[in-house]
Amino acid sequence: MIHSPYVRKPVSVQRTMGLVLIALLPGIAAYAWQAGPAILVNLLIASLTAVLAEALAMWLRRRPIGLAVGDLSAVLTAWLVALSLPAIVPWWLTVSAVLVAILAVKQLYGGLGQNPFNPAMVAYCTMIVAFPALMSQWPALAGGFDAQLQLILGGARELDAVTGATALDALRTGLRTAGATVESVSAGPAFGVFGSQGWEWVAVGYALGGLFLLATGIITWHMPVAFIVALGGTAGVFWLIDPAQFASPLFHLASGGAMLAAFFIVTDPVSGATTPRGKLLFAAGVGLIVWLIRNFGAYPDGIAFGVLLMNICVPLLDMKTQPRVFGHREAAGGDQ
Amino acid sequence: MIGRLFKFHGGIKPDAHKNESAGPAIQRAPLPERLVVPLRQSARATANCLVEVGQKVLKGERIGEPEGFLGTAVHAPTSGTVVDIARHPMAHPSGLDTECVVIEPDGEERWIEHAPFDYHAASREESLAWLRDCGIVGLGGATFPSHVKLGKGAGVETLILNGAECEPWITCDDRLMRERAADILAGATILRELIGARELVIGIEDNKPEAIAAMKEAVAASGHGVSVVAVPALYPAGGEKQLIRVLTGIEIAYGKLGGDYGVQCFNVGTAHAVYRAFAHGEPLISRIVTLTGNVDNAGNWEVLIGTPIQDLLPLARPRPDTDRTILGGPMMGFALPRLDVPIVKGSNCLISASPKLFPPAPPEQPCIRCTECAKACPAELQPFELYWFSRSRNFGKAQEYHLFDCIECGCCSYVCPAHIPLVDYFRFSKSEIWARERDKAAADQARERFEFRNFRQEREKAEKAAKLAAKAAETRAKLAETSTAETPAGEATDDPKKALIAAALARAKAQKAEVQPQNTENLSPQTQAEIADIEARRKVLAATAATTDAPSVAGPTADAPAAGTDAAAASAAPDAETRS
Incomplete structure (x- = not known):
């Protein structure tokens, strides 16, 4: 560089992305331990697809390929896509989802840093709308790896042996039968100590990774706290009002993708809000929408929709929550 | 006194690299072969040159007269001969040049007579003028004239002495505080008195324990009520606004100065120079410069202003x-x-x-x-956000x-x-906006000029028409008078038009006669003089005889466009940025 500063902190986009990948490892380990190693196969398929798609896009756009692939952002997107999909979806579904994320959502908008929407969440939404049946089959906890692999490779789906209902699904369908209460439904096999049977430990793994991200300063506290408070708080209020019809806050936070969302999805810097107050509003909005969809929507979980809906609000949130500038008494943004 | 410290947002902690140069004591840099002393030593003001090429000057002799509100005097840094006065490139990112006095030292370092200045006996204005005449400017880098900063003194409660020195590698203020703490303190108390501040606080980053100890010792020895405060080492704690924030909690907005908030800030080097100016009557002709980096002999040197940097570097x-x-x-x-550019008053480190x-x-990667x-x-x-706006040239x-x-x-x-x-x-966006503002000012000025020109032409046309009409009426009236007087009447008087034509013909004839060639070539000077004499007499006669009309309308008033220029210059002037 010709101009000052002549010194720089030894950081890079690659390091940031790499640390997030490392932070995902506890969650992935818990996932593989609880639901079998199929997830590892899916992560591999997704990663390869993402790298190839990224390289192809950069080649078509006549941009340096090595720099873009080397920044690890495509791999991170691939991992988040794979972790959002059920681990036993056929390989072509994973590949399609990653292609949507990398080519349509990221590269068509101009590549890294330019996409207004969270690539992994658009991919998830596309797949759940296009293939609702496949997207609702989650691996059973004790499913064998051979059977899982068969499914990934596109084998006949003899579902009962390898898939199991998630707790959110069980709760949704269970509460629709007359006379059912949260308590009666929760006695079912899908429910664990405080969340979804087995998946609650995956959630703990994600939370541990999230604490690592907080400690390394990759993310700030605003988003996870706001998301958890909004989802848990809303759930708590209604749970206190009518515990027969509404699940506890702890259940909501430990089920589905809540912890993955709190630390890895809503915290996506590119498509999220950037100001401190904007971050709080953004993540709280996602948390609220998640609770609404889980309780009153057509899908068992609502993280992807919540994130995308809030992505739309980001320019407005950022504009209206500009922090106060040094020496200026009032906040800078707002109604200028 | 300072109770608690405040925080400013953000900041970074880069490797300090102070140890490389902070060890050795300040040494005196040897006299260079030539000193190139710029006449522009303070921000936005160039001094008037007082010397000529070939003139002998003494050390401390004034060679530049302060000009304008922001002007300060410039002095010969050593005794010698002025060998050149010319434009010379400066230490500037694009090597801009400015008027310089080049002095060849005689090696004798003979001082001009100088005496201490008793500011107790003088009025405040006289003291400030003394500072100006001693060439005292802020040595933290901005080179803002100290007398101007002090001039806004009314209502200043707190005087802050900036010894933070937050930039990595630089140690000139650190060494100065360690070695000349008492002088700095003396200068600071003079500043406090001149500005009328109640409180004097010296802020030093806590990575300089020796400097803090030295200043504390000096304070204890002097018996003055001065606080020496260790501020956390966090770049840019030495920025004027940041230091004021840390020590007082006051935030100074863009475009405002400390004085507007009852607080004023001076660099420790400036305080030292103030002390030399008052206690010894010495103008500011040298400063401490840190030489460090990829060198074997890093340290601090006392360097005469005007020393070429290439002569200085080998010392380290x-x-x-x-x-x-x-x-x-x-x-x-x-x-x-x-x-080949000189050290100036704001050069603190190489x-x-x-x-x-x-x-x-x-390589640059995309913003995430x-x-x-x-x-x-x-x-x-x-x-x-500013980056995205700058990239898309969305300057508004x-x-x-x-x-x-x-x-x-x-x-x-x-x-x-x-x-x-x-x-x-x-930086790009700022300069682009400044350029646009200048362009806009220029365009406004051009438009004003154009509109005024149109207005003036219209006015002249109207005036000319009015005058012609008046003249015609006058002639007609005159003719009517003559015709009524000479009743028996020639045919000419009947027709005013014909009379007018006749008058015009007569005028043309007279003009022709005036420019008729005269055989004046190849004549002796005497005859030529005679002819000229005669011609002159004729002209006088003709002038008294002629009853020509009033002088034509005065030209356009030149004030309007000139006023426009002034306004444009004023608006284009960038705002003062004072950092230490």
Whole structure:
């Protein structure tokens, strides 16, 4: 560089992305331990697809390929896509989802840093709308790896042996039968100590990774706290009002993708809000929408929709929550 | 007294690298072969040259007369002969030049007579004038004239002495505090008295324990009520606004000065110069410069103003792989495009740089809006937003997001994981906006001129028409008079038009006669003089005889466009930025 500063902190986009990948490892380990190693196969398929798609896009756009692939952002997107999909979806579904994320959502908008929407969440939404049946089959906890692999490779789906209902699904369908209460439904096999049977430990793994991200300063506290408070708080209020019809806050936070969302999805810097107050509003909005969809929507979980809906609000949130500038008494943004 | 310290937002902690040069005592740099003393020594003011080529000058003799509100005097740094007065390139990123007095030292260092100035016996105005005449400017880098800063003194409660020295590598203030603490304190108390401040606080970053101890000792010995405060080492704690914030909690907005908030800040080097000026009557002709970086003999030297940098560098013995020299610190300094430029009052540090010491930045990557820059920004800006606006040349939006509050400290560029040279984008945007404002001012001026020209032409046309009409009426009236007087009447009087034509013909004839060629070539000077004499007499006669009309309308008033120029110049002037 010709101009000052002549010194720089030894950081890079690659390091940031790499640390997030490392932070995902506890969650992935818990996932593989609880639901079998199929997830590892899916992560591999997704990663390869993402790298190839990224390289192809950069080649078509006549941009340096090595720099873009080397920044690890495509791999991170691939991992988040794979972790959002059920681990036993056929390989072509994973590949399609990653292609949507990398080519349509990221590269068509101009590549890294330019996409207004969270690539992994658009991919998830596309797949759940296009293939609702496949997207609702989650691996059973004790499913064998051979059977899982068969499914990934596109084998006949003899579902009962390898898939199991998630707790959110069980709760949704269970509460629709007359006379059912949260308590009666929760006695079912899908429910664990405080969340979804087995998946609650995956959630703990994600939370541990999230604490690592907080400690390394990759993310700030605003988003996870706001998301958890909004989802848990809303759930708590209604749970206190009518515990027969509404699940506890702890259940909501430990089920589905809540912890993955709190630390890895809503915290996506590119498509999220950037100001401190904007971050709080953004993540709280996602948390609220998640609770609404889980309780009153057509899908068992609502993280992807919540994130995308809030992505739309980001320019407005950022504009209206500009922090106060040094020496200026009032906040800078707002109604200028 | 200072109770608790405040925090400013953001800041960074780069490697300090102070140990390299902080050890050895200040040495006196040897006299160079030539001193190139710029007449522009304070921000935005150039002194009037008082010397001529060939003139002998004494050390401390005034060679430049302060001009204008922001002007300060310039002095000969040593005794010798003025060998040249010419434009010479300066230490500037683009090597701009300015008028300089080149002095060849005689090696005798003979001082001009000088005596202490008793500011107790003098009025405040006289004391400030003395500072101006001693060439005292802020030595922290901004070179803002101290007498101007003090002039706004009314209502200043707290005087802050800036010894923070937050930029990595630089140690000139550190050494000065360690070695000349009592002098600095004496200067500071003079400043306090001149400004009428109740409180005097000396802020020093806590990575300089020796300097803090020295200043505390000096304070204890003097018996003055002065607080020496260790502020946390966090770049840019030495920025004037940041230090004031840390010590008093006051935030000074962009475009405002400390005086508006009852607080004023001076660099420790400036306080030292003030002491020399009052206690010894010495003008500011030298300063402490740190030589460090990729060198074998780093340290601090007392250097005469005007010493060429290339003569100074060998003192520190730069290593062979040195590829450039940075003036100032690595955060806000710049690589010198040439080394034959002089040390000036704001030059605090020369860093010999090598690719190993300051490796080139990795390739720029896309911004991922991680907000690291916003977390580091001491002005509490959103640098990534300003970056997007600058990139898209959306300068209006950049200004709305307070681009001009950016102090260009470099924190955002330092922390950016995408290695985006953010500050460069902001410098670009600022200069682009200034250029547009200048263009707009020029366009406004041109439009005003054009409109005035149209107005003037219309007015002249109307006046001419009115005059012609008046003249015609007058002639007609005259003719009518004559015709009524000479009733028996020639045919001419019947027709006023014919009379007019006759008059015009007569006038034309007279004119023709005037320009008729005269055989004046090849005549003796005497006859020529005679002819000229006769001609002159004729002219006088003709002039008295002629009853020509009134002088034509005065030309357009020249004031209007000139006023426009003044306004444009005033609006184009960039705002003062005082940093230490």
